[in-house]
Amino acid sequence: MTTIIYSFTGTGNTLAVARQLADALGDTTIIPITRAMKAGPLPPEAETADAIGIAFPIYYVDMPLIVQDFVRELQLNGNPYIFGIATCGERPGGALYNLNALLKEKGTHLSLGAALIMPENYVGPMDLMEPVEKVEGILSTARDRIPEIAELIRGRREIPLEGSDSTPYRIVASFFRFLATSVYGTTRRLHATDRCNRCGICTRICPTENITVTDSAVTWGRNCTQCYACIHWCPQAAVEIGGRTRGKRRYHHPDVTVADMVEQSGG
Numbered sequence: 001m002t003t004i005i006y007s008f009t010g011t012g013n014t015l016a017v018a019r020q021l022a023d024a025l026g027d028t029t030i031i032p033i034t035r036a037m038k039a040g041p042l043p044p045e046a047e048t049a050d051a052i053g054i055a056f057p058i059y060y061v062d063m064p065l066i067v068q069d070f071v072r073e074l075q076l077n078g079n080p081y082i083f084g085i086a087t088c089g090e091r092p093g094g095a096l097y098n099l100n101a102l103l104k105e106k107g108t109h110l111s112l113g114a115a116l117i118m119p120e121n122y123v124g125p126m127d128l129m130e131p132v133e134k135v136e137g138i139l140s141t142a143r144d145r146i147p148e149i150a151e152l153i154r155g156r157r158e159i160p161l162e163g164s165d166s167t168p169y170r171i172v173a174s175f176f177r178f179l180a181t182s183v184y185g186t187t188r189r190l191h192a193t194d195r196c197n198r199c200g201i202c203t204r205i206c207p208t209e210n211i212t213v214t215d216s217a218v219t220w221g222r223n224c225t226q227c228y229a230c231i232h233w234c235p236q237a238a239v240e241i242g243g244r245t246r247g248k249r250r251y252h253h254p255d256v257t258v259a260d261m262v263e264q265s266g267g
């Protein structure tokens, strides 16, 4: 069975899970969603895959907007088995149900939707990140689920989606996104402190080409998808959202590197 996993990641959790799943499945290619969107035509294996996976982090109990856009544009050939892999800090909400709804608009559906709890990367205005000593335990629990998920995919099983399809989740999702984006102004408040040495990593890993680094300044545009990559990957911890992130711990998955992130973004 040939499998393609389209993957989006900000701090590496989803990429690490996609890699573990690819290893467990065999004959699997991971295609970064950001690259697929930039590159236009997909590689030949995407035309003929028996199974297609869509892997993404949960933002505001929903899918990232960039992943929603990708799925809307996705051309599906034949009748592949489709599965979704969401990684989240605690609550996947209705994201996998929303993915299923987008696929239904294309005349297909999500056969399996798994939500894996991974280390939380949301910091400021609220700091939801767990203490550092809990990270390895969370990673190991998630890793233990991979063989079972791979077996279900290999068997092309139809499994109830994880998370919740309830209306309150849909309302809460829009409300949280609105609060963080428009009221708190996460995307407007991103800035670099004087710890910044203009290394340029943030601009190379940003999936939306939203960051410009010059000799004298780093500036953020208006096309932020709130992946938090610039905040967590800056080697100087110089990227802040307003003042609430100051002094707080940064995170990225231990098996994922800056080079991997550059590869993801096509930067």
Ligand SMILES: Cc1cc2nc3c(=O)[nH]c(=O)nc-3n(C[C@H](O)[C@H](O)[C@H](O)COP(=O)(O)O)c2cc1C
Pocket (backbone or CB within 6 Å): 008, 009, 010, 011, 012, 013, 014, 015, 056, 057, 058, 059, 060, 061, 062, 087, 088, 089, 090, 091, 092, 093, 118, 119, 120, 121, 122, 226, 227, 228, 253
């Ligand atoms: C903007 C934003 C919103 C988030 N919202 C949620 C959420 O609603 N529920 C949840 O469980 N985790 C939430 N998280 C945490 C991430 O989903 C989680 O840490 C994920 O594994 C990160 O994956 P990545 O490393 O592939 O980017 C949020 C993270 C960010 C940056």
Ligand code: SF4
Pocket (backbone or CB within 6 Å): 192, 195, 196, 197, 198, 199, 200, 201, 202, 203, 213, 218, 233, 234, 235, 236, 237, 238, 239
């Ligand atoms: S990654 Fe950090 S140090 Fe490097 S240019 Fe961006 S803000 Fe500055």
Ligand code: SF4
Pocket (backbone or CB within 6 Å): 190, 205, 206, 207, 208, 209, 210, 211, 220, 223, 224, 225, 226, 227, 228, 229, 230, 231
């Ligand atoms: S500006 Fe930062 S948080 Fe926004 S999309 Fe780019 S890397 Fe992600």
